[in-house]
Amino acid sequence: MPGRTAIGLDIGTSGVRAAELSYGRGGITLEKFGQVALPDGAVRDGEVIDRAQVVEAIKTLWKGSGFSSKSVALGVANQRVVVRQVDLPFMPPSELKSSLPLHVQDYLPMPVDDCVLDFHVTEEVADENGRRLRGLLVAAARDMVVGNVDTVQAAGLRVSSVDLTSFAVLRSVAKASSEVATEALVDIGARVSNLVIHSDGTPRFVRVLLSGGQDVTEAISERLGVPTALAEAVKRGAETDLGGQNPALVSSAVELMQEVFVDEIRSSIDYYSAANAQFPVERIVLTGGGSLLAGLADRLAAVTRRPVVLGNPVAGLHLGNTGLNDDQLASVQPLAAVPVGLALGVVL
Numbered sequence: 001m002p003g004r005t006a007i008g009l010d011i012g013t014s015g016v017r018a019a020e021l022s023y024g025r026g027g028i029t030l031e032k033f034g035q036v037a038l039p040d041g042a043v044r045d046g047e048v049i050d051r052a053q054v055v056e057a058i059k060t061l062w063k064g065s066g067f068s069s070k071s072v073a074l075g076v077a078n079q080r081v082v083v084r085q086v087d088l089p090f091m092p093p094s095e096l097k098s099s100l101p102l103h104v105q106d107y108l109p110m111p112v113d114d115c116v117l118d119f120h121v122t123e124e125v126a127d128e129n130g131r132r133l134r135g136l137l138v139a140a141a142r143d144m145v146v147g148n149v150d151t152v153q154a155a156g157l158r159v160s161s162v163d164l165t166s167f168a169v170l171r172s173v174a175k176a177s178s179e180v181a182t183e184a185l186v187d188i189g190a191r192v193s194n195l196v197i198h199s200d201g202t203p204r205f206v207r208v209l210l211s212g213g214q215d216v217t218e219a220i221s222e223r224l225g226v227p228t229a230l231a232e233a234v235k236r237g238a239e240t241d242l243g244g245q246n247p248a249l250v251s252s253a254v255e256l257m258q259e260v261f262v263d264e265i266r267s268s269i270d271y272y273s274a275a276n277a278q279f280p281v282e283r284i285v286l287t288g289g290g291s292l293l294a295g296l297a298d299r300l301a302a303v304t305r306r307p308v309v310l311g312n313p314v315a316g317l318h319l320g321n322t323g324l325n326d327d328q329l330a331s332v333q334p335l336a337a338v339p340v341g342l343a344l345g346v347v348l
């Protein structure tokens with residue numbers, strides 16, 4: 001029987017996904033994983049747009065997956081979340097939460113009263129400017145967070161915590177024992193990609209990019225003048241009847257989007273590197289469905305001149321009675337980074 005358990009719920013553009021973990025003396029076990037696809041447009045850029053469809057998908061997920069509880073940790077990631085590296089005057093941790101709104105307005109593009117705030121201390125700094133706390137300020141638009149939470153509740157679940165998706169990826173993919181000190185994790189979704197640079201598990205830089213695999217699908221669809229479902233199949237290298245379409249058009253569309261996306265990641269790493277030369281990024285670790293695009297990892301490696309590897313969010317977990325065979329487990333691996341990491345935020 002599982003001991004204490006935690007469930008992470010990820011509402012993505014292409015579907016809702018959840019993972020249940022249990023932990024005991026022997027370690028952490030992946031008990032269940034499930035996902036249900038969402039129709040186009042139900043979620044846009046990380047925000048619930050069609051609540052009824054998302055509610056329906058979550059209900060279906062809970063009916064079919066055998067989760068032991070209705071309490072979930074929910075992830076958020078979209079352009080209405082701001083993450084900045086900020087120095088605050090030193091204060092005891094107990095005061096941090098309550099005094100945060102007084103210190104951070106200057107860093108935010110929106111009124112502090114409209115935000116849900118969080119601060120992750122990365123180091124203490126003392127120099128001629130005094131003693132300070134350096135860390136990552138997270139500010140999420142309150143109405144967006146409330147909207148996503150309400151959707152989950154309308155599906156009959158209880159939201160026990162809300163967490164930045166990037167931090168979830170950090171928990172599930174970063175290996176404290178890694179021989180690499182600083183690495184960039186990139187979870188590539190359909191519309192939203194999360195970049196987090198960390199040193200031994202401490203996040204140093206986070207950026208939410210509004211691009212992903214769907215951009216590639218749409219570029220192919222436009223170039224070939226075919227519906228997105230067919231473009232998606234072409235992108236994944238499936239055998240399709242394209243009726244004499246030119247394969248060169250497909251590869252040029254893929255290359256174009258790859259270039260745009262790879263450039264975005266490169267420039268984010270360059271931006272980080274300019275201010276954090278003492279913690280250079282040694283490698284890049286990819287997760288998310290978008291990371292499966294053929295050739296993407298190689299191009300990223302060539303452009304950033306860093307090794308690129310695929311992350312495995314279930315590597316450190318025991319496997320419970322998940323109902324998944326080895327093949328299924330391998331195919332959900334890149335998709336499990338967010339829900340597993342959200343659940344880890346509760347368990348650990």
Ligand SMILES: Nc1ncnc2c1ncn2[C@@H]1O[C@H](COP(=O)(O)OP(=O)(O)OP(=O)(O)O)[C@@H](O)[C@H]1O
Pocket residue numbers: 011012013014015045046188189190191192193212213214215217232235236288289290291292293294335
């Ligand atoms: N085998 C594959 N080859 C290429 N692309 C793939 C493959 N499998 C999935 N993808 C792409 O992965 C993307 C979906 O990734 P993922 O499921 O991580 O996104 P999501 O979490 O639903 O969306 P988001 O995080 O952007 O809201 C889609 O664009 C899909 O085309």
Ligand SMILES: [Mg+2]
Pocket residue numbers: 012013188189190192288338
């Ligand atoms: Mg996602």
